[in-house]
Amino acid sequence: MKNWFICLLLVISVSACSKDDTPETEAYEPTPLPLNIPKIFLDNIIAPVIPNSNPQTVEGVALGKKLFFDKKLSGDQTIACATCHSPQLAFTDNTPTSIGVAGDFGTRNSMPLFNLAWNFDERFAWDGKELSLERQALEPVQNPIEMHSNWQEVVSRLQSDEDYPELFRLAFNTSTITKELATKAIAQFERTLISADSKFDKYSLGEASLTSQELNGLDVFLREDKGDCFHCHGTPTNPLWTDNIFHNNGLDSSFTDLGLGAVTGDTNDNGKFRSPSLRNLVYTAPYMHDGRFATLDEVIEFYSTGLKQSSTIDPLMKNITNGGVQLSTSDKADLKAFLITLSDPSFTTNPDFLE
Amino acid sequence: MIRIFTLLLCTTLLLTACSEDKDDNLVVKSEATASFNFTHNWNGTAVTNNNFNSIQYTNENGEMLSVERLRYIISDITFSRDGEDDIVMDIYNLVDVTNNANTTLSLEQKIPTGTYTNVSFTFGLDNEDNAENYLDLNTQNFNVPQMLGGGYHYMQFDGKFINSSETEQGFNYHAIRAVDNPGMNPTFPQDTFFQVNLGEITITDNATLEVKMNIAEWFKSPNLWDLNLLNQMLMPNSSAQIMMKENGASVFSLGAISQ
Numbered sequence: 061m062k063n064w065f066i067c068l069l070l071v072i073s074v075s076a077c078s079k080d081d082t083p084e085t086e087a088y089e090p091t092p093l094p095l096n097i098p099k100i101f102l103d104n105i106i107a108p109v110i111p112n113s114n115p116q117t118v119e120g121v122a123l124g125k126k127l128f129f130d131k132k133l134s135g136d137q138t139i140a141c142a143t144c145h146s147p148q149l150a151f152t153d154n155t156p157t158s159i160g161v162a163g164d165f166g167t168r169n170s171m172p173l174f175n176l177a178w179n180f181d182e183r184f185a186w187d188g189k190e191l192s193l194e195r196q197a198l199e200p201v202q203n204p205i206e207m208h209s210n211w212q213e214v215v216s217r218l219q220s221d222e223d224y225p226e227l228f229r230l231a232f233n234t235s236t237i238t239k240e241l242a243t244k245a246i247a248q249f250e251r252t253l254i255s256a257d258s259k260f261d262k263y264s265l266g267e268a269s270l271t272s273q274e275l276n277g278l279d280v281f282l283r284e285d286k287g288d289c290f291h292c293h294g295t296p297t298n299p300l301w302t303d304n305i306f307h308n309n310g311l312d313s314s315f316t317d318l319g320l321g322a323v324t325g326d327t328n329d330n331g332k333f334r335s336p337s338l339r340n341l342v343y344t345a346p347y348m349h350d351g352r353f354a355t356l357d358e359v360i361e362f363y364s365t366g367l368k369q370s371s372t373i374d375p376l377m378k379n380i381t382n383g384g385v386q387l388s389t390s391d392k393a394d395l396k397a398f399l400i401t402l403s404d405p406s407f408t409t410n411p412d413f414l415e
Numbered sequence: 416m417i418r419i420f421t422l423l424l425c426t427t428l429l430l431t432a433c434s435e436d437k438d439d440n441l442v443v444k445s446e447a448t449a450s451f452n453f454t455h456n457w458n459g460t461a462v463t464n465n466n467f468n469s470i471q472y473t474n475e476n477g478e479m480l481s482v483e484r485l486r487y488i489i490s491d492i493t494f495s496r497d498g499e500d501d502i503v504m505d506i507y508n509l510v511d512v513t514n515n516a517n518t519t520l521s522l523e524q525k526i527p528t529g530t531y532t533n534v535s536f537t538f539g540l541d542n543e544d545n546a547e548n549y550l551d552l553n554t555q556n557f558n559v560p561q562m563l564g565g566g567y568h569y570m571q572f573d574g575k576f577i578n579s580s581e582t583e584q585g586f587n588y589h590a591i592r593a594v595d596n597p598g599m600n601p602t603f604p605q606d607t608f609f610q611v612n613l614g615e616i617t618i619t620d621n622a623t624l625e626v627k628m629n630i631a632e633w634f635k636s637p638n639l640w641d642l643n644l645l646n647q648m649l650m651p652n653s654s655a656q657i658m659m660k661e662n663g664a665s666v667f668s669l670g671a672i673s674q
């Protein structure tokens with residue numbers, strides 16, 4: 061009897077220490093959310109850039125969207141990223157340069173935001189100073205003219221919010237908020253901002269036709285002896301409509317804003333700015349890095365008759381002594397008609413991108 | 416006893432005769448890797464992107480010029496041997512001197528060692544390859560518009576020169592497939608891709624072949640290039656394209672071989 065009791069104790073003690081046979085609860089992982097790559101991109105250009113250190117997830121994108129529209133990121137909590145990057149305006153604003161929390165204007169036009177994951181060199185902003193989307197998102201918050209806040213304050217504000225700690229836990233497996241995680245989330249949201257449903261996209265896919273004026277405008281765009289726009293903005297086989305490279309396009313004969321030159325320190329880069337995409341021009345006026353042109357007509361007139369010589373002007377710019385490519389009145393109108401076909405109304409009304 | 420000893424001796428001799436000789440270090444490779452290193456010079460003076468953006472070169476016609484952008488495609492590398500089929504590598508490489516990218520091309524496929532009567536490649540893309548859709552080249556904005564025949568540039572060589580009015584002016588020496596009648600139904604007067612022959616090469620081991628581009632040759636012969644006349648808008652100019660092809664014949668040469 062005594063031996064039986066000892067045996068029972070042994071069995072109990074061993075089973076108490078043994079591994080639980082029931083399955084362990086799996087560790088939480090955010091839900092992967094691959095980018096929805098449009099067919100016209102799949103057919104024509106290489107895969108987008110998604111950093112291994114910041115994979116797209118459902119929860120990360122949702123958090124990034126909330127942060128993007130949240131005024132808590134600014135010093136006096138009056139503006140959000142979306143204030144200067146409005147979805148209805150293809151994520152830019154409609155002033156030459158943008159107004160900050162104190163009512164001051166910056167020096168650069170707010171860049172529209174779309175198809176950012178296809179900026180393969182990952183040099184963002186007009187002058188290429190931001191070397192990733194994640195790093196770019198750090199800057200406006202602490203820029204004294206823009207959101208005029210600091211990340212320590214912003215993180216503290218988010219940490220004491222009743223929702224954000226849980227949203228960060230869902231997105232990144234930690235409720236301890238950092239500026240790095242906040243900008244990762246914003247970058248994830250920004251990478252989802254894909255625009256590829258313009259009239260011209262439909263035309264390329266055989267789903268729409270262009271008018272004769274629009275087709276002639278395309279011809280002007282592509283002809284080296286007319287507009288020669290394609291060397292910097294691409295052909296229909298590159299649906300980004302930009303090379304994302306830095307050029308001096310002849311805006312000024314001397315530079316008050318050095319652009320890329322101020323970033324690299326190389327005088328050969330003075331006056332160079334990143335080619336913007338020609339998508340969504342209907343929504344993104346005014347134009348150029350300083351928003352100097354209010355209308356597309358002004359832009360086309362500039363390339364036709366307004367070029368200015370300087371030491372770093374791109375050799376692709378033509379007929380500079382006569383001011384440019386000297387388009388006829390009808391070619392200018394046709395070129396404008398074609399450019400408008402690159403705008404994508406569904407992008408500005410996409411509920412996934414609206415607050 | 417003698418019979419057993421003889422049998423043992425013969426067996427030993429047979430076995431040792433067939434065994435691998437490990438007494439010396441002579442290892443003759445039957446296959447080797449091949450790489451191409453593309454270098455650039457102006458009449459013998461090395462040119463890299465560090466030398467860009469400065470008007471410092473004088474072409475055969477006496478015009479001073481700078482290089483600001485230089486990138487070109489080579490394709491279809493071919494190794495030719497006596498009595499054997501050519502080894503043709505159906506590949507292309509965009510040499511981007513501006514960004515110092517793809518200036519070395521390592522072939523994935525090994526080649527047999529031995530003497531090749533010629534190693535060659537195509538400057539640009541032949542017409543069949545030029546009709547393909549290359550996502551990486553599209554991404555690099557290297558396309559030629561459809562109304563000019565489509566496909567891709569063979570070369571984009573941009574810079575500035577001092578024109579006859581003593582003013583800096585841009586030039587775009589862009590090589591493409593020569594085309595006439597731009598529009599819906601362009602015509603092609605003459606092929607302007609061309610084969611570059613590096614000559615006889617003996618491959619004994621993993622080898623790197625230097626391919627030298629003398630940029631000055633693009634302006635030299637047989638067509639003396641006058642930048643005051645031919646500087647921009649050369650893509651729809653089929654005569655200029657044919658001149659580029661003709662001048663290209665003396666642009667490339669074989670440099671050092673290391674193996």
